[in-house]
Amino acid sequence: MSKKHGKHIAIYGKGGIGKSTTTSNISAALAEAGYRVIQIGCDPKSDSTTILRGGNDLPTVLDTLREKSKVKIEDVSAVGFGGVLCIEAGGPVPGVGCAGRGINAAVELLQELRLFEEYKPDFVLYDVLGDVVCGGFAVPIRDGIADRAFVVTSSDFMAIFAANNLFKAINKYAPSGGARLGGVIANSIQAPYAQSLIDDFTQQTGTSVVGYVPRSFTVSQSELYGQTVIEAVPKSEQADVYRNLARFIDENEDSVIPKPLNGPELKRWARTWGDRIFEVESGVVHNMESI
Amino acid sequence: MAHHIEGSRNSCALHGALQVIEAIEGAVPVIHSTAGCGAQHFLGVNRLNAGSDSFGGPPVASSNISEKHVVFGGSSRLREQLKNTVKIVEGDLYFIVTGCSTEMVGDDIPAMNKEGRDQDFQVIYANTPGFRGDVHQGYQLAVKALIEQLPTLGKAVPPKVEGLVNILGIIPHQDPFWAGNLEELGRLLEGIGLKANLLFGYDQGVSAWQKLPDAALNVVLSVWGEAPALLLEERYNTPWLALEGLPVGSAAGAFLRQVTERLQLDAHRTELFIESEEKRLNRYLASLADTYYRAGFQREFALIGESAQVVGVSEFLTRTLGLLPRTLIITDNPPEESREALILRLTTLLEGAGTELFFSEDHGEITDLVRNSGAEVVLGSALEEGVAAELGAAFLQLSFPLSDRVVLNRSYAGYRGAATLLEELGSAILSHSYQSRRILQESY
Numbered sequence: 059m060s061k062k063h064g065k066h067i068a069i070y071g072k073g074g075i076g077k078s079t080t081t082s083n084i085s086a087a088l089a090e091a092g093y094r095v096i097q098i099g100c101d102p103k104s105d106s107t108t109i110l111r112g113g114n115d116l117p118t119v120l121d122t123l124r125e126k127s128k129v130k131i132e133d134v135s136a137v138g139f140g141g142v143l144c145i146e147a148g149g150p151v152p153g154v155g156c157a158g159r160g161i162n163a164a165v166e167l168l169q170e171l172r173l174f175e176e177y178k179p180d181f182v183l184y185d186v187l188g189d190v191v192c193g194g195f196a197v198p199i200r201d202g203i204a205d206r207a208f209v210v211t212s213s214d215f216m217a218i219f220a221a222n223n224l225f226k227a228i229n230k231y232a233p234s235g236g237a238r239l240g241g242v243i244a245n246s247i248q249a250p251y252a253q254s255l256i257d258d259f260t261q262q263t264g265t266s267v268v269g270y271v272p273r274s275f276t277v278s279q280s281e282l283y284g285q286t287v288i289e290a291v292p293k294s295e296q297a298d299v300y301r302n303l304a305r306f307i308d309e310n311e312d313s314v315i316p317k318p319l320n321g322p323e324l325k326r327w328a329r330t331w332g333d334r335i336f337e338v339e340s341g342v343v344h345n346m347e348s349i
Numbered sequence: 350m351a352h353h354i355e356g357s358r359n360s361c362a363l364h365g366a367l368q369v370i371e372a373i374e375g376a377v378p379v380i381h382s383t384a385g386c387g388a389q390h391f392l393g394v395n396r397l398n399a400g401s402d403s404f405g406g407p408p409v410a411s412s413n414i415s416e417k418h419v420v421f422g423g424s425s426r427l428r429e430q431l432k433n434t435v436k437i438v439e440g441d442l443y444f445i446v447t448g449c450s451t452e453m454v455g456d457d458i459p460a461m462n463k464e465g466r467d468q469d470f471q472v473i474y475a476n477t478p479g480f481r482g483d484v485h486q487g488y489q490l491a492v493k494a495l496i497e498q499l500p501t502l503g504k505a506v507p508p509k510v511e512g513l514v515n516i517l518g519i520i521p522h523q524d525p526f527w528a529g530n531l532e533e534l535g536r537l538l539e540g541i542g543l544k545a546n547l548l549f550g551y552d553q554g555v556s557a558w559q560k561l562p563d564a565a566l567n568v569v570l571s572v573w574g575e576a577p578a579l580l581l582e583e584r585y586n587t588p589w590l591a592l593e594g595l596p597v598g599s600a601a602g603a604f605l606r607q608v609t610e611r612l613q614l615d616a617h618r619t620e621l622f623i624e625s626e627e628k629r630l631n632r633y634l635a636s637l638a639d640t641y642y643r644a645g646f647q648r649e650f651a652l653i654g655e656s657a658q659v660v661g662v663s664e665f666l667t668r669t670l671g672l673l674p675r676t677l678i679i680t681d682n683p684p685e686e687s688r689e690a691l692i693l694r695l696t697t698l699l700e701g702a703g704t705e706l707f708f709s710e711d712h713g714e715i716t717d718l719v720r721n722s723g724a725e726v727v728l729g730s731a732l733e734e735g736v737a738a739e740l741g742a743a744f745l746q747l748s749f750p751l752s753d754r755v756v757l758n759r760s761y762a763g764y765r766g767a768a769t770l771l772e773e774l775g776s777a778i779l780s781h782s783y784q785s786r787r788i789l790q791e792s793y
C-alpha cells in the first residue's frame with residue numbers, strides 16, 4: 059500500500075459489548091481535540107456511527123455498490139459531530155451472503171477511491187463486528203490496513219473469550235505485517251471484581267488495560283438523544299473518561315503481540331475466577347488485591 | 350503430507366456433474382457459480398474431446414455471479430437464471446449445479462430448487478463445489494441427485510421393462526470412449542437376452558434415469574459406480590455386480606457368464622452367443638498373426654489411465670495379445686479400500702514380469718515413471734506424448750485427455766472394442782516401425 063495517511067486503529071470485541079459507543083466517543087473526543095477523523099463501521103448492522111450523526115440515515119458502501127457500478131465517497135459518507143467523516147461498510151441481511159467478503163470489498167473500494175489520500179485524516183477508526191468469525195472480519199488487522207487494534211471487553215467470560223480469540227488472530231497476522239495490539243479497553247465496569255478480573259486476564263496474555271470505562275447512565279441517556287457523551291454531556295465525568303482514552307491512543311504508540319491462552323488454559327483460568335467470585339459474594343474474606 | 354499436483358487430468362466435481370448432465374438427452378445444466386467455472390469446463394474438458402453435447406460447452410447456462418452476489422448472497426441471481434434458462438432452452442430436466450464460490454457463501458440451493466418446482470419447472474440440484482472433490486465425486490454427486498430427486502418430480506413413469514440392467518461407473522468424457530463402450534456393453538447384454546439401460550449418450554434421456562429402479566441388476570464398471578449402486582440397493586433392493594474394470598475381449602465372455610449366473614438366465618444361450626463373439630475375435634487375431642510376428646508386437650508396455658481402463662486394457666494386452674506389462678499407472682485416485690484389490694489383481698497379471706503399479710495424477714511424476722520404465726509401447730493420454738517420443742516408443746492415446754482423434758462411438762470394451770484396440774494399437778506399432786525405418790534409412 060502507498061504511504062499511510064493518519065493512524066489507523068481497529069476496535070474489536072464481542073457483540074453488544076460497547077464497541078460502537080466507545081469508538082464513537084473516542085472519535086468525538088479526537089475531533090474535539092482538533093483532529094481530522096474518519097470512523098468506518100465494519101458491521102452489516104451499519105449502526106456504528108449512528109450517535110455521531112444524530113441518528114440520520116446513511117447509505118452504506120455495499121448497498122450503494124449493489125445499486126450503482128460507480129460509487130463516489132460523497133454518496134457513502136456523512137459528516138458527523140466535530141467533523142468526523144462517518145462511513146458504514148454495510149453488508150447482507152443476516153443468514154445470507156458473506157459479510158466477511160463484504161468488509162473486504164468495502165475496504166478495498168474505499169482504498170480504490172483514494173479516501174485517505176483525499177481526506178488526509180489524522181485518525182481512521184474501524185469499528186469491527188463481534189468476534190473474528192472468519193477471514194473477512196480479520197481484514198482490518200491484516201497487512202496494510204490498521205496499525206493497532208484495541209479490544210473492548212467487560213468482565214463477562216464470553217467477552218473475555220472473544221478478546222482471547224482476537225488475540226489469536228493478531229498473533230497470526232502481526233508477524234507478517236498485520237496490526238499489533240494497542241491494548242484492552244475495559245467497558246461497563248460495575249461489579250467490584252470486574253477490574254481485577256480484566257487486569258488478571260491482560261497479565262496472563264501479555265497485554266494491558268488502556269482505560270476503564272464505567273457503566274454509566276449518561277451513556278444510555280446520550281444514546282437516546284442520538285449523541286455521544288462528548289456531544290450530549292461534555293462536562294460529565296464519563297466524557298472525561300473517553301477523552302482520556304482518546305488522549306492515550308493519540309500519545310501512546312506502544313503495541314504488543316499478545317499471547318492468547320489456549321482452550322484448556324482459558325477454562326482453567328476462568329474456573330479460578332469463578333471460585334474467587336463465589337467466595338467474595340458469599341462473604342469469605344481473603345486479602346485479595348483491589349477487591 | 351500436502352504436495353502439489355502438476356497438470357492433473359482430473360477436473361473438479363462441478364465438471365464431473367456437468368459431464369453427467371450433458372450426456373443425458375434433454376437435461377439442461379444450470380451452473381450457479383462464477384463465470385470461470387463454465388468456461389473452464391469448456392476449455393479443460395469439452396474442448397479436449399471431439400464432438401460436443403447438446404447443452405454443454407460455451408452456451409451453458411450459468412449465473413455468473415459477481416462480488417455483490419458473494420456479499421449479499423446469490424440466490425436471487427440463481428432464481429433469475431433458472432427462469433431465463435427455462436424460457437430459452439427447452440428441456441425435460443433442468444439441473445442446478447453449484448461451484449465453489451456459491452457454496453462458500455452458503456446460498457440456499459434447496460430453497461431455490463423448491464421455488465422452481467412451485468413454478469412447475471422440472472428442476473433438481475446437486476451441490477458440487479470443486480472443494481468437495483474431483484470429477485469422479487462430481488459424477489457420484491450428480492448421479493445421487495438423479496436417483497434421489499427424479500422420483501419426486503411427478504413425471505409420468507415409463508412402462509416397466511423386464512430383464513433391465515443398469516450400467517454404472519462409466520464417466521462420460523473422463524472415459525473418452527464412454528459412448529462406444531456403453532453401446533458395446535449394451536449390445537453384449539442384449540446378446541444374452543437382457544435389455545441394457547445405458548443412461549448416457551444417444552437416445553438416453555431422462556426416462557432412462559426414471560427406469561433406474563426397475564432394473565434386475567446393476568453392473569458396476571469402476572469403483573466410482575459403487576456408491577450409486579449401494580444407494581440403489583438401499584432404496585430398491587437391486588443387486589449389483591462389480592467388475593473393477595472394463596471387460597475387453599474374452600473378459601467380456603466371463604462378464605456375460607457372471608451376469609447369466611446372477612440372473613439365472615439360459616446358460617446355453619449365453620454360451621452360444623459368447624462362442625460366436627469369440628470366433629469372430631479369434632478370426633481377427635489370426636489375420637493379425639503375420640504382422641504380429643513381423644513387426645514384433647510382443648513388446649513391453651506402459652499404460653496410463655483410469656483404474657477401469659487400466660484393468661481392462663492391460664489384462665487384454667497381456668493375456669490375449671502376449672504383450673508385457675512393465676508399468677501401470679492409475680490416475681483416478683481410487684479410495685484406499687479399493688487400491689489393495691487393484692494392486693493384487695494387476696501385479697499378478699503376469700507371473701515374473703515384475704509389473705509395477707503406481708497411483709498418481711501428477712503429470713511430472715507420471716512422466717518420470719514412464720521414462721524410467723523404458724517401455725517400448727506407451728498407452729496413455731495426450732499428456733504422455735512427449736515422454737513416449739523421448740523413449741522412442743510406439744504411442745497410442747486412449748485415456749483423457751485425448752488430442753489426436755475424433756471419437757464418436759469408438760469403443761475399447763467388449764469384443765468389438767477389443768478388435769478396435771487391436772487395429773489401433775497395431776497401427777501405432779506399424780507406423781512407429783515405419784517411421785523408425787525411415788529415419789534409419791535417411792541417416793545413411
Ligand SMILES: Nc1ncnc2c1ncn2[C@@H]1O[C@H](COP(=O)(O)OP(=O)(O)OP(=O)(O)O)[C@@H](O)[C@H]1O
Binds near residue numbers: 075077079274281
Ligand atoms: N459504558 C457504558 N455504560 C452504559 N451503557 C453502555 C456502555 N457502553 C455501551 N453501552 C450500551 O450498550 C449497548 C451496546 O453498545 P454498542 O452498540 O456500542 O455495542 P457494540 O459492541 O457496538 O454492539 P454490536 O456488536 O452489536 O455492534 C448500547 O445500548 C450502549 O449504549
Ligand code: SF4
Binds near residue numbers: 361386447479
Ligand atoms: S474448482 Fe471450484 S471454482 Fe474451480 S471450476 Fe470447479 S467449481 Fe469452479
Ligand SMILES: [Mg+2]
Binds near residue numbers: 078105
Ligand atoms: Mg456496533
